[in-house]
Amino acid sequence: MAGLVPAISLRYTRPHRINRDCRDKPGDDSTMSARIIDGKTIAADLRGKAADAVHRLRRDRGIVPGIAVVLVGDNPASEVYVRNKSKAVAEAGMHAFDQKLSSATSEAELLNIIARLNADEEVNGILVQLPLPKQIDAHKIIAAIDPAKDVDGFHPLNAGRLASGLPALAPCTPLGCVLLAKTVNESLAGLEAVVIGRSNIVGKPVAQLLLAENATVTIAHSKTNDLPSVCRRADLLVAAIGRPEMVRGDWIKPGATVIDVGINRVPREDGKSRIVGDVAYDDAASIAGAITPVPGGVGPMTIACLLLNTLRAACAQKGLPAPKV
Numbered sequence: 001m002a003g004l005v006p007a008i009s010l011r012y013t014r015p016h017r018i019n020r021d022c023r024d025k026p027g028d029d030s031t032m033s034a035r036i037i038d039g040k041t042i043a044a045d046l047r048g049k050a051a052d053a054v055h056r057l058r059r060d061r062g063i064v065p066g067i068a069v070v071l072v073g074d075n076p077a078s079e080v081y082v083r084n085k086s087k088a089v090a091e092a093g094m095h096a097f098d099q100k101l102s103s104a105t106s107e108a109e110l111l112n113i114i115a116r117l118n119a120d121e122e123v124n125g126i127l128v129q130l131p132l133p134k135q136i137d138a139h140k141i142i143a144a145i146d147p148a149k150d151v152d153g154f155h156p157l158n159a160g161r162l163a164s165g166l167p168a169l170a171p172c173t174p175l176g177c178v179l180l181a182k183t184v185n186e187s188l189a190g191l192e193a194v195v196i197g198r199s200n201i202v203g204k205p206v207a208q209l210l211l212a213e214n215a216t217v218t219i220a221h222s223k224t225n226d227l228p229s230v231c232r233r234a235d236l237l238v239a240a241i242g243r244p245e246m247v248r249g250d251w252i253k254p255g256a257t258v259i260d261v262g263i264n265r266v267p268r269e270d271g272k273s274r275i276v277g278d279v280a281y282d283d284a285a286s287i288a289g290a291i292t293p294v295p296g297g298v299g300p301m302t303i304a305c306l307l308l309n310t311l312r313a314a315c316a317q318k319g320l321p322a323p324k325v
């Protein structure tokens with residue numbers, strides 16, 4: 001099962017701790033704390049390592065990895081994601097071949113663009129930002145991307161290779177989750193891992209990557225019986241649900257590592273909104289050993305892993321070994 005999660009030495013989880021006063025529990029005046037897994041710092045470190053590897057590739061081989069991010073329509077959230085991705089690509093010294101298409105683009109037009117990008121040797125990675133307008137079948141588009149350039153890791157061939165334990169381009173957010181978990185436990189072997197969520201984008205690939213790391217993996221979902229008890233078994237809990245603060249503190253095994261993938265916008269009292277994860281953070285942080293905040297945990301890792309995937313794709317396409325990052 002080698003080659004799924006790149007061996008990257010990320011040792012930058014800050015020894016920043018939060019202290020929770022537990023005196024509200026009768027008779028207990030101890031303080032408990034969880035280490036904050038600082039995804040922002042870890043992702044910045046990874047982006048820096050990717051930029052160094054790009055520099056070496058350009059200097060030693062004259063190769064500059066290139067990625068095409070394709071945005072169809074004007075979904076405001078997608079526009080922000082694409083802008084952030086393009087900025088990170090430029091900062092890493094890669095070439096960006098971004099395509100911004102109107103919301104009226106037909107499926108046939110998009111398929112033509114994908115075919116052109118597949119054939120372009122300067123383009124090593126292709127990412128089509130989801131969701132797509134309703135006249136376009138996203139499955140068809142993803143299946144049309146050359147699997148060797150599928151830096152989002154959503155192509156059925158990459159999903160199948162991942163499930164078979166073969167080297168594959170793995171989806172970026174799941175890869176980020178596992179890299180964050182490995183900043184807490186260098187080896188995940190033998191850990192009891194529970195993943196809540198079974199989407200093709202997050203839950204299933206996270207579970208496959210954890211299995212490849214030799215964790216003992218349970219995938220929970222909306223039909224799981226007694227979810228709190230299942231979660232309480234977990235040394236490593238990954239929440240990818242899309243339900244604000246659903247996972248409560250008493251679902252967490254004391255000392256467990258908690259990776260919160262959720263991004264949920266909830267109303268604030270002042271009429272504005274704020275972002276929360278799938279885990280009730282304060283509650284969980286008083287029990288967990290380490291926890292990702294939202295925002296600033298998993299989110300920043302997604303773009304860093306996109307750079308990593310593009311770099312790996314470029315090297316593989318040129319017949320070079322996987323880059324040292």
Ligand SMILES: NC(=O)c1ccc[n+]([C@@H]2O[C@H](COP(=O)([O-])OP(=O)(O)OC[C@H]3O[C@@H](n4cnc5c(N)ncnc54)[C@H](OP(=O)(O)O)[C@@H]3O)[C@@H](O)[C@H]2O)c1
Pocket residue numbers: 173196197198199200201202203220221222223224227240241242243261262263264298299302
């Ligand atoms: N940080 C990032 O970069 C990033 C990237 C992608 C996604 N996200 C966030 O991650 C979250 C999950 O995303 P997704 O795309 O995987 O969502 P999704 O496709 O909606 O999948 C949600 C999963 O959660 C399960 N679920 C829903 N309600 C549940 C409940 N009450 N109890 C147990 N399981 C339940 C569903 O189970 P069923 O299969 O049974 O319906 C499903 O498998 C969202 O908040 C999303 O915004 C973040």
